[in-house]
Amino acid sequence: MKSMTRMQRRQDIFIAGNNEINPDEIWVMSMGHFMGLFDAEYLGMRPTGKIMNIRYAEFNCVENGKISKTGLFLDLLGVMDQAGCYPLPPSTGKHFVYPGPRHHNGLLFEDAAPEEGVATLDLVNQMVADLSALNDSGAMGCPPEVLEKSWSKDMIWYGPCGIGASYTIPRYQQQHQLPFRNNLKDKKFNGHVCRFAEGNFACFFGWPNLSNTPIGGFLGMPGGEIRADMQVVDVYYRDGNKLSENWVLIDLPYWLKQQGLDVFERTQKIMNPAL
Numbered sequence: 001m002k003s004m005t006r007m008q009r010r011q012d013i014f015i016a017g018n019n020e021i022n023p024d025e026i027w028v029m030s031m032g033h034f035m036g037l038f039d040a041e042y043l044g045m046r047p048t049g050k051i052m053n054i055r056y057a058e059f060n061c062v063e064n065g066k067i068s069k070t071g072l073f074l075d076l077l078g079v080m081d082q083a084g085c086y087p088l089p090p091s092t093g094k095h096f097v098y099p100g101p102r103h104h105n106g107l108l109f110e111d112a113a114p115e116e117g118v119a120t121l122d123l124v125n126q127m128v129a130d131l132s133a134l135n136d137s138g139a140m141g142c143p144p145e146v147l148e149k150s151w152s153k154d155m156i157w158y159g160p161c162g163i164g165a166s167y168t169i170p171r172y173q174q175q176h177q178l179p180f181r182n183n184l185k186d187k188k189f190n191g192h193v194c195r196f197a198e199g200n201f202a203c204f205f206g207w208p209n210l211s212n213t214p215i216g217g218f219l220g221m222p223g224g225e226i227r228a229d230m231q232v233v234d235v236y237y238r239d240g241n242k243l244s245e246n247w248v249l250i251d252l253p254y255w256l257k258q259q260g261l262d263v264f265e266r267t268q269k270i271m272n273p274a275l
Helices: 076-081 114-137 145-148 169-183 251-259 264-269
Strands: 002-020 026-038 051-063 066-074 152-157 166-168 186-190 194-198 201-205 210-214 228-231 232-238 242-250
Touching: 002 194, 002 201, 002 228, 026 194, 026 210, 051 201, 051 232, 051 242, 076 251, 076 264, 114 145, 114 186, 114 194, 114 201, 114 232, 114 242, 145 152, 145 169, 152 169, 166 169, 169 186, 228 251
Parallel strands: 152 242
Antiparallel strands: 002 026, 026 051, 051 066, 152 166, 186 210, 194 201, 201 232, 210 228, 232 242
16 A cells, blocks of 8 residues: 555454354454554545544455455544544544454454354344344434344443544443434444354445435534445453444445445545545
8 A cells, every 4th residue: 555654454353264254264353453653545535644534444355265256344534533533423423543353352263153253143143133124114313222123231332433432332322223223214234244153253245335414413524415335343352141342333434425425536636636
């Protein structure tokens, strides 16, 4: 990457497993930050010459000892924020350089006990089923007791830049879940490319996972009633019988571009017109 020099991969979670969607596939997931020096223009942004942390999640499908498919997600709004050209209204949560798991146990270079992965994926699937049932019902909000079935009361949700992070169920609902549920309509789940677990960690991504229509308020933006797809990564940590941490990346620039707003082009024209 020419724009970022002296790049380091600083991974917080590393897991592998059989894809629940297609059990013949083995996937490996790495999540953390790419850290480097922002030394040359990138996506229309002027370099700062300072440290840049690019949040990432990388999924690789391995077949016959070779990588056959890759899904790579970068939090590019987070790059814009660190570069001093954040393009959206203030977020409801708090964006910062997020930590890895609280117990610093996310690098599974040795095989974990299979039964632990089964328990983790079962809990994630139950949580997803509970929320899907709400979507199917047409309900916009979400009673907290629905979350309490699968989430720790001290849950931490590390959302993408543009939304930010939240701590505890009430703050998560206030700062993300209810703005998401109440300001987006016609939510449809499109499925995942892969979903697997190892030990106390689970992950999935879709291309796209979701489709929805903004009616105003989400990300502080007006509702254009233009239906758009969301490409989303979720990485979970199970502590006992509850989910306690969740790292989420959403390709929000892509979601906005489908509605007519190219945040990179607009930022470049205003802040770096020489390009």
